[in-house]
Amino acid sequence: MSGDSSAAPSAAARKAAHQPGFFRRFLELLLLLVSSLAALFFFKSAEDAAAEKKRLEDELRRVRRRRRGPSGGSGDGGKCAVCMDNPLEVALEPCGHVCLCRDCGARIDACPVCRAKVEQKKDVFLST
Numbered sequence: 001m002s003g004d005s006s007a008a009p010s011a012a013a014r015k016a017a018h019q020p021g022f023f024r025r026f027l028e029l030l031l032l033l034v035s036s037l038a039a040l041f042f043f044k045s046a047e048d049a050a051a052e053k054k055r056l057e058d059e060l061r062r063v064r065r066r067r068r069g070p071s072g073g074s075g076d077g078g079k080c081a082v083c084m085d086n087p088l089e090v091a092l093e094p095c096g097h098v099c100l101c102r103d104c105g106a107r108i109d110a111c112p113v114c115r116a117k118v119e120q121k122k123d124v125f126l127s128t
């Protein structure tokens with residue numbers, strides 16, 4: 001009687017002692033899976049962030065190039081000498097100066113730089 005009642009708890013205890021091991025193993029596996037998933041997620045997000053940063057830097061560079069410093073030298077940025085706004089688009093002949101946009105070039109008879117009479121205007125495409 002007393003042996004029966006003492007044997008049951010010991011068996012249960014033995015079973016309980018076995019179970020934590022299994023659970024622990026399972027938990028470890030689960031943790032490994034979760035951590036690997038988290039690592040994958042972080043890696044992907046880091047990759048995305050790098051791509052986003054690159055895109056932003058590209059955009060910034062493009063904007064900077066378009067502005068080309070309002071505090072920079074005059075005429076150095078390749079702007080029309082008359083309207084100071086449009087890019088250089090025509091070369092004056094025969095003096096050869098490239099200092100006007102197409103709009104202003106059409107309106108002008110003398111070169112604003114050397115005042116030579118303009119006989120012809122040529123379209124130019126600056127690659128800066």
Ligand SMILES: [Zn+2]
Pocket residue numbers: 080081082083084085086100101102103104105
């Ligand atoms: Zn102009």
Ligand SMILES: [Zn+2]
Pocket residue numbers: 092095096097111112113114115116
């Ligand atoms: Zn000229």
